[in-house]
Amino acid sequence: MRPLNTKSKEDILALAIPLFARSGYSGVSMRSIAQKVGVTVAALYHHFPDKQTLYLAAMTQVFVDKDERLGEILSSSIEPKKRLAQFMTSFCEVVDKDNDFCMLIQREMMDGDESRLRLLATEVYHDLFQGVTNLCQELDPKQDPYLLAISIIGMVMYHFQTAPMRPYLAHSKEQHSDPQVIARHVTNFALQGLKTG
Amino acid sequence: MRPLNTKSKEDILALAIPLFARSGYSGVSMRSIAQKVGVTVAALYHHFPDKQTLYLAAMTQVFVDKDERLGEILSSSIEPKKRLAQFMTSFCEVVDKDNDFCMLIQREMMDGDESRLRLLATEVYHDLFQGVTNLCQELDPKQDPYLLAISIIGMVMYHFQTAPMRPYLAHSKEQHSDPQVIARHVTNFALQGLKTG
DNA sequence: CCATACTAAACGAACGTTAAGTTAATTAAT
């Protein structure tokens, strides 16, 4: 059925994803995707009716399952403090390795319409967010779980988002881009804050 | 010298900035800027040699002076804890009000080449970052000032970046978009963490 | 009179998209 030298939808999406991550929707042309895949533009239109559909399929491909994988990290029933440390390590690793994923989340938050934001919330953040809020409520039931979860997730993400700018900032060292160093720091900071009192 | 019904460079930039903030560099055309300003495209080329120069001028317009203003908040010599609380309140207010500024920073961090990242670091983050690291060193000299500063700034920014997605997330309430509520939370979190130990 | 701030009109290049034809693997019939 399928010729040997043929590209599947998944092959196309896998190559389109890093392009969208780096340059955004309007920064990527159908021709640039076709070139990367090694086919003509018309071949893309054989698999997808238009650019928007291709883009949305790419987003879905990146996001679906990612949520579960992030949620699983938090589903264990070990001691809350240890679970937080373990989560931070895993989360930092994921964000560090899958940089495309990280950038696409950010772009979707800025560019996404309501339906795409809902997709992002349900397919990317749901399990992760649920896990973090649960963990927060176990660690400190008196504080607002939503605010805590956003603070924790944002804290981690920002370390990787600012990475390209790090060389130009004061007090920066090479180790500050090491996910393990970041994980240890954010864990410590989340548990104790600036411990001044 | 200048006709009455004429647009200055600053007028053009002021109208171009929100466009770039919302749609990014490649998402905004010279024609869309011209339409917003109420002139023809050629008029834009009378003021700026090309699109890139116009964009860079817009970035500079947004960023310069912003750094100082953010830095000033941190330059007072009141008690560190109070200074942190005061900074959080002011920072949240700025980020909440000037949403374009917030989004442009993010876009520049993702799209910017080396020279633009350096501009971002020196014109936007320098004084702010210096102030926060200083404050952190006063509050807890033992911790790494770089990691702390990134954590604190990122924590705050993320609350406003995730705002459009908030309605679709669990445990969210309307008050979670109030800059004062966010400021109080992040201050408390930065000072005490989850205070479980 | 002269510079400044424009407009009208057009340039080629790149864009998303489509129509028509070609290749190659599978299936059905002889």
Place this chain on the structure above:
DNA sequence: ATTAATTAACTTAACGTTCGTTTAGTATGG
């Protein structure tokens, strides 16, 4: 077993549109 029909996976070539940019000309305040 060979061949014919069928289909998915393409290519080539072009469509109209929008893009960044330019050129030539016009109006206006000093």
